[in-house]
Amino acid sequence: MIGQLPMAVPDPALPSRVRIHEVGPRDGLQNEKTIVPTEVKAEFIRRLAAAGLDTVEATSFVHPQWVPQLADAEQLLPMLEGVGARLPVLVPNRRGLDRALALGAREVAVFGSVTESFAKANLNRTVDESLEMFAPVVATAREAGLRVRGYLSMCFGDPWEGAVPIERTVRVARRLLDLGCDELSLGDTIGVATPGHVTALLAALNEAAVPTDRLAVHFHDTYGQALANTLAALRHGVSTVDASAGGLGGCPYAKSATGNLATEDLVWMLDGLGVTTGVDLGRLTATSVWMARQLGRPSPSRTVRALSHQEP
Template structure:
């Protein structure tokens, strides 16, 4: 079976937690509505492949994201899955729905820029943060872990490059609000490694250490793995990725797919960094989901491994 040669590099973490976003961030951008039973099976297969954190769904209003309108139906189907199953909630009502179904981890979704806050939430940055504050407070009082997503941390399709100080300011406010972790989103994929290092260093100077941060890169310009490596070198140990490279952003048309989980695992395996993930089981899961979506996976690793598997079977 094909695996990369393992040659560790100095200055990197020994283990990385992959925060799998395929069932939520990946499927929310699909034109085809995926049946709830298929979503549940997708999550089960991801867990069986070794993923310990799988973002399951979002409790948004159905008209906002029709692809995730079945959150209430999905949650009971996966309540025995042995993995962390965070869900996205947009407001207090979304939190109430999630808590009623036993959610133990939630996420709120903010923006570093005014333009995207307006496009995504129809609010200013300040108004969005004010809306999140009671959500975070209520969740923490219920013993629920809270993640704060921050979009447009590096660039915005309307505003252009985003000043580092701007991203740091909103990140600080999410941490001060009570978020356990902030995921830094490169929503349109324009970040480069130097920008990543500068942002992480400035966040550290502002009192936000690497262990309170995750990174969420899109591969629009082919920079997602390079940016991830830069983040790992700075001490970040939580990386968001999407099985098969599913996803984009319904409110930012220039956003292409997320970093593919398989591409990330291939790199981490080669560096000797533990993830607990079986890349071949994961690849098989993405191939299976691609069939349900009616198109091939955009992940280079999925394509390479699945092609190698087919060649081996023919030779046998």
């Protein structure tokens, strides 16, 4: 399947190693119109881990009414025993955390918003109310010894409100970090960010005492800017990047959001830059081709198509 690979030309301005936070099984599959069988999800996660991805976000404990595609979380997690990767799960509230704890989850994530419009659409709360809801969730998770990630959506633009002022993103990010999150993932939920905007936001976060080593980036490729934005973040020192195998995903509450940055496209770029990821591109591509067959359509990832000769 794999033919030519990129020639590595290292860039000393970049981190020597990048940790890829794989979100395909959760953020990718939650946006599929058809519900993927639990056994297929488990096999997908096992294959991703075998390809070298050491962090694979497994599922979400959101109420099944809101995300029916992930209603099988209780059935899925026990099937993943022995998978050699970190398996964080999304928890929307204390009830979701309790369900995750009962199944032995060791890492969780909460999902907040910078903008009022998206907070209302996604959480049916204001930004402040959502942060108040997260406070006991994060505190309880930390007390139980869990690692906690905070997702922050609409950091660059909102489909209802337009461009998001940098200072607003900084304010909400600082508050989420102050709740006790170990890491913040900055989401370009509708894919409108550009490299200059990314650089300016990261600089402003540093000025607000948000350390770069506690930040991750999560780009969508709506306007073809995801890789360029990722490179801008890497040049600023960010070394954790969210991506989705095969470019799966979007956002069920933001219809203008298209697929996530494809993990294969990211790995191709990082391999060419001499940045270590630990990911076997051949095995990863084969996994995405396999999942595309389960979904009945080709992968949108350009790298998957190029290396596997899939037709668009």
